[in-house]
Amino acid sequence: MAGISATRLRTIFALFAVLSIVLSARVVYWQTVARGGLLERARGQVVSDEVIPAQRGTIRDRSGAILAATVELRSLYAIPSRVKDKPAAARSLGVLLGRDAAPILERLTSGGEWVFIQRRLPETTSEAIAKVRIDGLGFIKEPKRLYPNEDLAAHALGFVNDDGVGQGGVEGWYDEVLRGVNGTLVVERDPADRSIAVGLREAVAPRHGADVTLTIDLVVQTSAERELRAAVERDRAASGAIVVIDPRDGAIRAMASYPTFHPAGIAAADPASMRDRAIAWPYEPGSVMKVVTMAAGIETGVVTPTTTYEDRGYADIGGRRLLNALGRAWGPTTMTQVLERSANAGAVFVGAKLGGQRLSDAIRAFGFGTRTGVDLAGEANGLVRPLAEWYPVDVGTAAFGQGLTSTPLQLAVAYAAIANGGVIVRPYVVASWRDADGEHRTAPAAVRRAVSAGTASALRDMLVSAVDNGLAQGARVPGFSVGGKTGTAQIPSPDGRYIDDDYISTFAGFFPAVDPTFVAVIVLERPRSKLFGTVTAMSTFRAVAQDTLRYARIQPDRKP
Amino acid sequence: MRAATWEMRSFLGASAAIAVAFVLALAYLASSTGVATAGYEAQRLQATRDELRRRNTLLELELAKLDAPARIDSEAKRLGLVRVPFIPVVQAEPLTARK
16 A cells, blocks of 8 residues: 555546546436437337227128128248258148148248248138147238128128228228227237236227128028029020119118129139129110100100000101011000010100100109119119210110110119109118117118109009010919019120120019019020020029018918 | 333334335235236236137137028038928918808
8 A cells, every 4th residue: 555656546536536427427318318218219128019900890681690700810820940840840731731732841941030821721720730739830810801601692792802991892882881990009018928017008999890781681692692693504694683672662682693703712703703793784674674664654644554556566766667576566555565565666656655855854763874872882874875865766765775774773773663652762782880889770762753653553563464464474473463574685786786696684573563572683694595585584583582572471462 | 221212112113114114015016916917817818808709700600601591502402302382371361260
C-alpha cells in the first residue's frame, strides 16, 4: 500500500467514478429513453398476435338437413430435417395416404425447412398417420367446406374457393352473411406455446357466419335430380334443367341443372358443368309461351276459352306463312283446343287479334325479359326485343314462343302466376338465416299482377284440359288433377336460321290443379328420342310430381 | 428489565412483521400459481371443447351422408326393393259416412 502514491489512488478513484457515471447514465438511458424499444422487443418474444378465424355458417334444407358445413380437417406437414429415415417415412405415408411414395420423398428431400405433405385429410387417415408416430411430422387444422350430399343441389349451393370466398349460388350471393368476421387475439405465450393466464390478453371475439336455411327440400331435390339425370341419359340430351317452385309464395323447392359438378372438388370440375341452366340459360321456349298469348287474349277480351276459329294448318301474318307442327289442319278449333293441340295457327290467331303492343305488354307483364330477382348469383335476363324492333311477323312467332328467350326459372314464375290466381311472385331460395342478432326471415314478395284471378282460373282449366285431353297426356298423375303445356323449340344458329333436327323440349305444369301447390318446369336440350323429347319431358314431370305429392302427403283429388 | 422488554418487543415486532410478510408473499405466490394453473387448465378445457365440437360437426356430416335420400335410394335398390308405382289413399269421407 505504501508503494501506491496518492495521485495513483486519485486516478483509480476518478476512473471508477467516471465508469460508474457512464454505467449509471447508460442504465438511466435504457430505463427511460430506450425503455419502450426494449419492452417492445421483449414483448415480441413472448406475445403472439393472431387471427381467430370466423366459422363459415352451415347451409340447411327447409327441414334442417345439412347441405353444406365447414369443419376443420387436419393437414399433414413435415420438418424434413427431423425425419430420420426419409425413404421409410415416404413409404409408410404412401401406404396410409393411398399415394405413390416418390412425390412424398421428393418433398421430404426438397430442402425446405417446413413442407406440406397433404392438406385437409379425412379424419380416419389423419388418425392412422398419428398412430404411426413418425418423427418430424405434425398436423395443423385447416377449415374445409364439406357437402354431405355430394353433387346434390350443386348449382343452387355454389362453392367456396381456396381463399374461403363463396362463389355462385347461395355461397356466392350470401357470402357476407355466411362468412362472418374474423376476431383477433393478442396474448403472451410461454416457451411451450401456451398462453399465460396472468399475462397480457387482448381479444376481439370473431363473429361467426350465420346459419342459412333454404326453401329447397332435400327429398324433392333428390327426386328432381334423379329424374333429370335419367332423362338426359335416356334421351342422350346435351343438358337439362328442372325447377320446382311453390306458386303461392315463390319458394323454390328444387332446382337442378345437368351436367353437374361436386362443389367440394371444384378443381376437377368441367367448366361447362358449372353453368346453372335453371337461371342462366336463356333459350327460345316455344309452345309453352302460348299460355301467355292466351292469357293476354282472355284478359283483354279478344277471345274466350270457347272462341272458335277455322284451323287450316297454317296462318299468314306479316307476309309470312307460319305452320302448325307437321302442317296438320285441325278444322274448327276452340281456344281450349289450341292449347290441347298446341296449334301454332291458333296462337297466331290470338296474337293477330291482340296486336304487337298488347302481346308485348303481356309477355313483359309475365316477367320475361327481366330478371326474376331470385337470390342467386348469375341470373340471366332472357331477351324480349323492344316492340319498336318487331317485324309484323314477330307478332305471330312471339305468340308461340319464337324470337324471344326465357330461362327455365322465368317460365316457372310465369306458370306460378297462372297457378296462384294471376300474381307474379319473386322466387327465392333462402328462407331464413340465424346470426347473433336472431333469425332473419325472407318475406315472400308479390311483384305485380299479370292477369286477373278470373283469367288465371280460366287458363288453369284450359291447361288441365291440355293434360286430360290433349298432347300433354303423358304428364297425367293418377289420382291428381294436373295442368300443363308442352313446348318444342328449334335452336337458332349464329346466322339467324334454325338448326335442323336440334330441339329444346320443355314441359311446364302445376299440381294438384284444383289448388296448385307446386309448379314444375323441365327442359331438355337436344334430346335424341322421337317426338323431340316431349314424351321424356312429360314423363320426367310426372315422376317428380308423383314423388313430390307422395312426400307432401297431399290427398288425391281424383279417382285413379 | 425495561431495556430487555424493549428489545424483546422490538424483536417480536420485527419477527412478526417478517412472518406476516413471508406469509403474504407465500399467499401471493400461491394465488399467482393457482391463477396460472387455472389458466392452463382453462386452455386445456378450451382445446378439448373445440376438438369435441369439431368431432361433433364431423359426426353430424356423417349422419347427413347416411340420411341422404340418394343413399337410401341406392341402398334400397341394392337390396332389391322397387318403387311402388301408385300408393292407394283411403278417402276419409266415405268411411265416416258408413259409420
